[in-house]
Amino acid sequence: MTECGYDAAKVKTLTREQFFQREKDLGKQRTAMLTCMTCSDTARRWGRWGDDPRLALQREIEWERGHNYWARARDDRGQRLKDELFAIASLIEAHREEFDAFIATTEQRRDWLEKKAALDQKRPARRE
Ligand SMILES: [Zn+2]
Numbered sequence: 140m141t142e143c144g145y146d147a148a149k150v151k152t153l154t155r156e157q158f159f160q161r162e163k164d165l166g167k168q169r170t171a172m173l174t175c176m177t178c179s180d181t182a183r184r185w186g187r188w189g190d191d192p193r194l195a196l197q198r199e200i201e202w203e204r205g206h207n208y209w210a211r212a213r214d215d216r217g218q219r220l221k222d223e224l225f226a227i228a229s230l231i232e233a234h235r236e237e238f239d240a241f242i243a244t245t246e247q248r249r250d251w252l253e254k255k256a257a258l259d260q261k262r263p264a265r266r267e
Contacts, residue, residue: 141175143177158174203218203219203221204220
C-alpha cells in the first residue's frame with residue numbers, strides 16, 4: 140500500500156530511497172510535480188528504524204490508531220500492531236534476563252563511547 144492508501148500494485152510507486160534520490164537529482168519543485176504530496180510528506184516526516192526506532196514506531200502507531208491520541212482509537216485499520224506489541228511484551232517476559240543483559244550492554248557501550256569522546260576532546264590537537 141502507498142502512504143496515501145493506494146494499492147501499490149496498481150499505481151506507479153517509488154521507494155523512500157528513490158524518492159530522496161529524485162529530490163537530489165531533480166530538485167524539490169520538480170519532484171513535487173511528479174510525486175504525490177501525501178506520500179512525499181510522509182517520507183520526509185518519519186525516520187527509519189535504523190535511524191531511530193522511536194520515530195518508526197510512532198509512525199506505525201499513528202497509522203493504526205489514528206494520530207489524535209485523545210480521541211477514541213480508530214478501528215478500521217486492524218489491530219496487527221497492537222497484537223505484535225503484546226506478543227513482544229510476552230517474549231520479553233519469557234526471556235527477561237537476556238533482555239535486561241542486552242540493555243545493560245547497550246548502556247555500557249554508550250557510556251564507554253561518551254567517555255572516549257570526552258577524552259579525545261581533552262587531548263591537545265596534533266599538528267599535521
Ligand atoms: Zn501518495
